[in-house]
Amino acid sequence: MSWLTFFITSHGTSHGVSVSEILAVRELDVDCGTKDDGRWQKMPQKSTEAYPYAFTVSYVERAWQHRWRCSDVTFHCLEGALCQQWVQTIREQLTALTSRPKHLLVYINPYGGKQQGERIYEQKVAPLFTLASISTHVIVTEHANHARDHLRTEAELKKYDGVVCVGGDGMFSEMVHGLVSRTQRDNGVDQNSPEEKLVPCTLRIGIIPAGSTDCICYATVGINDPVTSALHIIVGDAQPMDVCSVHHNNTFLRYSVSLLGYGFYGDMLADSERKRWMGPARYDFSGFKTFLTHHYYEGTVSFLPATDILGTPRDKTRCRAGYVLLQRTMEYKGGWRVIRGKFLAINAASMSCACPRSPKGLSPAAHLADGTTDLILVRKCSRFNFLRHLLRHTSKYDQFDMTFVEVHRVRRFRFTPRYCQSDSELDLRENGKRLFSQICRDHPACSCSPAYSSWNCDGEILPHAAIEVGCVTTPYNLLCKYTVHSESIQTPSLFPHFFTL
Numbered sequence: 001m002s003w004l005t006f007f008i009t010s011h012g013t014s015h016g017v018s019v020s021e022i023l024a025v026r027e028l029d030v031d032c033g034t035k036d037d038g039r040w041q042k043m044p045q046k047s048t049e050a051y052p053y054a055f056t057v058s059y060v061e062r063a064w065q066h067r068w069r070c071s072d073v074t075f076h077c078l079e080g081a082l083c084q085q086w087v088q089t090i091r092e093q094l095t096a097l098t099s100r101p102k103h104l105l106v107y108i109n110p111y112g113g114k115q116q117g118e119r120i121y122e123q124k125v126a127p128l129f130t131l132a133s134i135s136t137h138v139i140v141t142e143h144a145n146h147a148r149d150h151l152r153t154e155a156e157l158k159k160y161d162g163v164v165c166v167g168g169d170g171m172f173s174e175m176v177h178g179l180v181s182r183t184q185r186d187n188g189v190d191q192n193s194p195e196e197k198l199v200p201c202t203l204r205i206g207i208i209p210a211g212s213t214d215c216i217c218y219a220t221v222g223i224n225d226p227v228t229s230a231l232h233i234i235v236g237d238a239q240p241m242d243v244c245s246v247h248h249n250n251t252f253l254r255y256s257v258s259l260l261g262y263g264f265y266g267d268m269l270a271d272s273e274r275k276r277w278m279g280p281a282r283y284d285f286s287g288f289k290t291f292l293t294h295h296y297y298e299g300t301v302s303f304l305p306a307t308d309i310l311g312t313p314r315d316k317t318r319c320r321a322g323y324v325l326l327q328r329t330m331e332y333k334g335g336w337r338v339i340r341g342k343f344l345a346i347n348a349a350s351m352s353c354a355c356p357r358s359p360k361g362l363s364p365a366a367h368l369a370d371g372t373t374d375l376i377l378v379r380k381c382s383r384f385n386f387l388r389h390l391l392r393h394t395s396k397y398d399q400f401d402m403t404f405v406e407v408h409r410v411r412r413f414r415f416t417p418r419y420c421q422s423d424s425e426l427d428l429r430e431n432g433k434r435l436f437s438q439i440c441r442d443h444p445a446c447s448c449s450p451a452y453s454s455w456n457c458d459g460e461i462l463p464h465a466a467i468e469v470g471c472v473t474t475p476y477n478l479l480c481k482y483t484v485h486s487e488s489i490q491t492p493s494l495f496p497h498f499f500t501l
């Protein structure tokens with residue numbers, strides 16, 4: 001890290017500013033104001049007389065609780081030539097920082113979260129990109145999957161150093177699907193084949209939080225703050241992350257980077273989708289309702305434990321951007337394990353899934369880029385015990401330290417619902433309902449659960465209950481990667497709030 005240590009400021013104090021955290025520099029005409037942008041800046045009279053030349057450095061200041069802010073510091077000197085030399089040198093140093101993006105393609109979801117995406121971008125983010133001399137092409141999406149399809153088919157990706165989405169986890173998922181699908185198509189790779197080696201994509205993805213959960217942002221940066229994320233993007237931070245591929249009967253369904261949840265989180269999501277008008281509160285409403293219904297689901301979970309790794313899901317360590325843990329061993333030791341039972345929830349957390357509702361997340365010790373996902377099995381238990389389990393997500397107590405909960409760090413897993421009758425998957429909406437009524441007719445006195453839930457895949461509902469999931473990392477560079485069943489890919493990355501796939 002190179003540091004510029006300057007002499008005195010107008011207040012006689014010295015400042016050290018890391019070049020890697022400088023956003024911009026501009027020369028000041030002390031008498032007239034700034035030369036660059038015409039903004040006027042009042043200088044203390046004493047400094048102006050003693051040091052007639054000055055320049056201002058805008059830099060990243062670390063504030064409280066993972067928050068970053070843009071600060072200015074002005075340096076004064078006696079000679080104009082010396083002042084210019086400083087400005088020139090800093091600009092050269094900034095230009096030499098090749099990891100910083102210069103051209104970005106930005107997608108804004110105007111309907112994510114509290115529908116503030118456009119305002120957040122215009123007021124908080126665009127001025128910072130302008131300050132850092134980043135050019136942008138901005139697209140406000142007009143419908144769901146607009147960004148995904150544009151990235152997949154039309155976008156002239158060669159013109160950009162990265163793509164940025166302003167929205168929530170669903171928008172991030174659109175970016176992932178658009179970029180990964182396009183890269184595979186361009187390279188003739190069949191995504192439907194779980195064994196096929198994926199080709200890495202070269203663009204990074206950034207995310208400005210403007211969603212309802214913002215768990216990808218929160219779990220990586222530690223906070224869902226648009227200014228903090230914009231600053232991470234500007235300085236070119238990069239964070240690798242695990243991407244699971246989800247297949248059903250050799251048919252590709254989706255990628256997942258945060259939560260794959262069956263049972264509680266699947267039912268909660270299905271209910272909440274009908275209440276989008278409520279905004280982020282829909283999750284609390286549907287969560288409460290789903291808690292009361294207390295449905296459990298029978299099935300078989302098979303998984304391949306990640307035995308060759310360093311941590312466990314019960315560790316006290318926490319993983320965020322800047323905490324790089326990439327496992328380099330790829331061998332699978334030990335075999336598949338099979339667990340049958342009745343489950344209230346089956347969750348696979350590829351990252352902690354920390355969010356404002358649960359600052360430590362579903363799996364607090366999950367790592368961002370270790371090629372594993374934490375498989376959490378919550379067996380049928382009383383409402384009271386399930387509530388205790390849920391409540392522990394919001395406190396310091398261990399949500400896994402309960403007899404009906406188990407957690408495994410896995411590379412791959414499969415789920416088969418008990419009533420899955422054949423390899424050709426049932427259509428959940430039609431046959432699921434039929435089966436539910438069939439079961440209830442068979443047991444009229446019991447409070448039967450339906451046979452199927454649905455999978456919540458990063459906030460999207462999957463149309464199949466039986467799925468196979470792979471999450472493996474081959475960290476051949478420190479930037480990003482995505483994973484497929486038995487192999488994974490990395491591509492040059494994005495910014496922590498830029499992710500590379």
Ligand SMILES: CCCCCCCCCCCCC/C=C/[C@@H](O)[C@H](CO)NC(=O)CCCCCCCCCCCCCCC
Binds near residue numbers: 391394457
């Ligand atoms: C009593 C309070 C218990 C609070 C328990 C909080 C646990 C929260 C765990 C959050 C995990 C987030 C995982 C991230 C998933 C994202 O890929 C996805 C897309 O954005 N978001 C959601 O699916 C949206 C997930 C939103 C989850 C909200 C769950 C709310 C549960 C409320 C239960 C109330 C029971 C009250 C009984 C008196």
Ligand SMILES: Nc1ncnc2c1ncn2[C@@H]1O[C@H](COP(=O)(O)OP(=O)(O)OP(=O)(O)O)[C@@H](O)[C@H]1O
Binds near residue numbers: 114143168
């Ligand atoms: N213009 C649009 N109109 C309607 N839906 C859109 C539009 N643009 C994007 N979407 C869809 O909106 C969905 C939700 O968006 P987003 O993830 O940004 O917010 P959220 O669901 O409120 O937040 P989170 O995912 O963090 O819970 C995404 O699945 C996305 O496909």
Ligand SMILES: [Ca+2]
Binds near residue numbers: 242350351374
């Ligand atoms: Ca992981």
